[in-house]
Amino acid sequence: MKSKIRGQQDWVGRSQRFFKIKGKVLFIALFAVILSISLYGCAKKPAPSSKVIATVNGKPITVGKFKSEISKFPPNLQAYLQTPAGSKRFIRSLVDRQILVNEAVKEGINKSKGYKSQVSDFKKGLLVQLLLHKEISNKVIVTTADAKAYYKKHFLSFNLPSKINVSYIQLNSLKQAQAAYNLLKSGKPFAAVAQKYSTAPNAKSGGTLGWIKFEETTPAFNNAAFGLRKIGEYSNIVKVGNNFDIIRLNNMITGKPKPFSEVKNDIIVMMKQKEASKILKNFVDKLRAKSKIKYYYNNLPAFETAPAPGKNVAASGKK
Numbered sequence: 001m002k003s004k005i006r007g008q009q010d011w012v013g014r015s016q017r018f019f020k021i022k023g024k025v026l027f028i029a030l031f032a033v034i035l036s037i038s039l040y041g042c043a044k045k046p047a048p049s050s051k052v053i054a055t056v057n058g059k060p061i062t063v064g065k066f067k068s069e070i071s072k073f074p075p076n077l078q079a080y081l082q083t084p085a086g087s088k089r090f091i092r093s094l095v096d097r098q099i100l101v102n103e104a105v106k107e108g109i110n111k112s113k114g115y116k117s118q119v120s121d122f123k124k125g126l127l128v129q130l131l132l133h134k135e136i137s138n139k140v141i142v143t144t145a146d147a148k149a150y151y152k153k154h155f156l157s158f159n160l161p162s163k164i165n166v167s168y169i170q171l172n173s174l175k176q177a178q179a180a181y182n183l184l185k186s187g188k189p190f191a192a193v194a195q196k197y198s199t200a201p202n203a204k205s206g207g208t209l210g211w212i213k214f215e216e217t218t219p220a221f222n223n224a225a226f227g228l229r230k231i232g233e234y235s236n237i238v239k240v241g242n243n244f245d246i247i248r249l250n251n252m253i254t255g256k257p258k259p260f261s262e263v264k265n266d267i268i269v270m271m272k273q274k275e276a277s278k279i280l281k282n283f284v285d286k287l288r289a290k291s292k293i294k295y296y297y298n299n300l301p302a303f304e305t306a307p308a309p310g311k312n313v314a315a316s317g318k319k
Contacts, residue, residue: 054091056098061091069094135283140275147267151260158263160214162255166225167207169193169246170200177237177244184234190248199243207248221245 051063070081070090080086109115151158167190171177180197184190191206198207214226224238228249235247 054095056095057102059098059102061094061098066091066094132280132283136276136279139279140272142268142271142275144264144268146271147264148260150267150271151263159257160226160255161252163211163213163253164225164228164249165211165251166209166228167191167194167248167250168200168209168221169198169207170203170240171197171244171246172199172242174237174244177246181237181246184246190234208250221247225249 052060053063053066054061070078073081081090104110169177169180169190171180176197180193183193183197194200194203194207197203200207202208212222212225215222217225218240220238220240224235224245225247228235228247231249231251233249235245238245238247
């Protein structure tokens with residue numbers, strides 16, 4: 001029997017915070033971030049200061065440079081880097097970076113073809129980044145009122161049931177599924193249609209699956225099942241793996257509602273991302289329309305076709 005239950009994702013790694021890293025691990029992590037931020041950071045620089053806080057072979061690192069580098073970090077990291085312990089670690093990392101830069105120049109790496117090629121690629125990427133920032137940043141506006149309206153419209157998306165009880169009818173083809181769906185629309189009881197037409201092992205019980213929690217099933221089944229809002233309601237035909245399912249909501253246990261204040265920031269970020277994507281698409285479409293573009297697909301190199309992945313029965317889960 002194909003199962004629909006899949007293992008829940010491990011969110012532990014994502015919930016870890018930078019501040020929990022200590023000792024040498026913190027030093028290495030901080031140093032790595034400094035290297036990347038110094039290349040790709042795009043923050044507004046604070047007012048310069050010539051007060052020297054370190055020198056490397058006579059070359060000074062000033063307070064202005066120090067503050068400029070800190071400003072490239074997210075606010076939560078800035079808070080740590082502005083503590084006495086954080087500041088000392090940060091300046092030591094800046095010193096180490098300068099030592100490495102000096103050694104790279106000494107060995108002539110800055111004159112190598114590899115370096116020049118990557119610098120060229122970086123400049124192109126930076127140009128694109130700054131152009132998009134210029135075109136998008138001032139046009140993406142999402143107010144608290146916008147977020148609140150979205151919250152009201154999608155209230156149930158933020159306040160899902162803690163678990164639901166469902167049944168389903170599984171068919172092998174879209175044609176069979178459509179015939180079963182039409183019977184349901186004509187008033188035939190769900191259990192009766194499941195018993196007569198469903199190809200799932202639980203057909204004899206009327207297609208009962210039982211209680212499931214959010215994201216315990218495969219995405220297609222999960223989204224359709226938790227999209228049902230009224231007990232007795234059934235879904236449209238849903239493509240689940242190689243089968244076609246119709247899902248019925250039998251019962252639900254409501255979870256604790258999330259107030260707007262708890263999800264406000266997430267909604268604003270999500271809405272801004274959607275708006276930015278829309279603006280970016282329109283901007284690129286206009287530029288594409290004004291450009292003379294030719295494709296020579298016949299000149300594309302031939303690549304070996306990757307072998308088809310095997311069926312992952314475990315991922316399809318339990319019904």
